[in-house]
Amino acid sequence: MSPTGPTQQQIPVVVLAGFLGSGKTTLLNHLLRASRGTRIGAIVNDFGSIEIDAMTVAGQLGDSTLSLGNGCLCCAVDASELDVYLEKLTRPAARLDVVVIEASGLAEPQELVRMVLASENPRVVYGGLVEVVDAAEYEATRERHPEIDRHLAVADLVVLNKTDRVSRAALDRLRACLGGAASVVESAYGRVDPELFFDRRPSAERVGQLAFEDLLDEEDQHDGEHGDHCGPGCGHAAHLHTAYESVAFTSAAPMDPRRLMAFLDSRPEGLYRIKGFVDFGAFDARNRYGVHAVGRFLRFYPEPWPPGEERLTQLVLIGSGIDVEGLHKSLEAAVAPAPQGAPDEPAMWGVLRYVQRAEAEETGELGAADDEAPGDG
Numbered sequence: 001m002s003p004t005g006p007t008q009q010q011i012p013v014v015v016l017a018g019f020l021g022s023g024k025t026t027l028l029n030h031l032l033r034a035s036r037g038t039r040i041g042a043i044v045n046d047f048g049s050i051e052i053d054a055m056t057v058a059g060q061l062g063d064s065t066l067s068l069g070n071g072c073l074c075c076a077v078d079a080s081e082l083d084v085y086l087e088k089l090t091r092p093a094a095r096l097d098v099v100v101i102e103a104s105g106l107a108e109p110q111e112l113v114r115m116v117l118a119s120e121n122p123r124v125v126y127g128g129l130v131e132v133v134d135a136a137e138y139e140a141t142r143e144r145h146p147e148i149d150r151h152l153a154v155a156d157l158v159v160l161n162k163t164d165r166v167s168r169a170a171l172d173r174l175r176a177c178l179g180g181a182a183s184v185v186e187s188a189y190g191r192v193d194p195e196l197f198f199d200r201r202p203s204a205e206r207v208g209q210l211a212f213e214d215l216l217d218e219e220d221q222h223d224g225e226h227g228d229h230c231g232p233g234c235g236h237a238a239h240l241h242t243a244y245e246s247v248a249f250t251s252a253a254p255m256d257p258r259r260l261m262a263f264l265d266s267r268p269e270g271l272y273r274i275k276g277f278v279d280f281g282a283f284d285a286r287n288r289y290g291v292h293a294v295g296r297f298l299r300f301y302p303e304p305w306p307p308g309e310e311r312l313t314q315l316v317l318i319g320s321g322i323d324v325e326g327l328h329k330s331l332e333a334a335v336a337p338a339p340q341g342a343p344d345e346p347a348m349w350g351v352l353r354y355v356q357r358a359e360a361e362e363t364g365e366l367g368a369a370d371d372e373a374p375g376d377g
């Protein structure tokens, strides 16, 4: 084999990060659909124990999409473990051009970058850090977590997403504070030009900046021993995810729409993110309802049940200062009682309020002023 033959080809590995619900999976799905011939491998990392993100990535799991499962990649997995996944995706037989690692919304991106840089796989080349920012939630998130700044500081490209949810003036204000060293591109529903994304090779200068020592925070440098999975300087105590807990809820019995809406409408402040799928049983036997809550934003996305799919409600709730047991009990209380006759149609109205507008948003029919669904904010 010649030294320039296929075995020598290096595959860029791009880290896709961003706070909970900012739109990472949406953007990854856009890339997978709009790749125009570029073959993309994906590694998906979920914070909750039900792997909702892995389930919602187009094409789902297969040869080119791998799930790293529960826990933040930055600590639940060490560099050698990640290397096993990278080995699978970068082997010549996989015939991929680029690998995207979608980090959980609470992972520390600098730790992931360190892992990729530490890879002993000669086919792996670090392809840059892309940070997705939720334009509507950024300011509130940054107030709670000023450490978000250090995530953005090491980004090669910042995607300012959800531009449909805020005014031009707010976007300009955000751009001014996101400035830094990275380029900023705006997007709605993660629709960035894939060429831009994959050409976003870190410049020699930035790779220099991303040497191990430079990626260490002050705190990291003084932080000594951690759990088994943290690499040297992992600085685990300072990681965002240490403040968050997740609740995984599965029910084989359908949910009651009114009870579930009562739960969602009164969800506690600290419960920042909900995602998953809901089975409303006879209330809509044809569809399962994807559900996403990010802060006060809530949407349902009905879609036909995939053939042969077990009819389960699977939800992951992520928050800070949440009552894990209480939330579990509340969800159990939202399970439908045994069916009594035909389901009453108005019961679904509360759910449907959060559906139609979402469709209009996707097709760009709504302006920012129309964004809030009834009950939002």
Ligand SMILES: Nc1nc2c(ncn2[C@@H]2O[C@H](COP(=O)(O)OP(=O)(O)OP(=O)(O)O)[C@@H](O)[C@H]2O)c(=O)[nH]1
Binding pocket: 018, 019, 020, 021, 022, 023, 024, 025, 026, 027, 053, 104, 105, 106, 161, 162, 163, 164, 165, 187, 188, 189, 190, 273, 275, 292, 293, 294, 299, 361
């Ligand atoms: N209005 C609006 N909604 C968006 C946009 N991009 C994503 N969303 C919605 O935001 C919610 C969260 O999107 P995801 O792509 O799952 O976010 P994520 O960053 O992968 O979430 P985590 O993995 O939980 O951190 C979903 O309801 C998306 O449809 C956008 O540009 N505008």
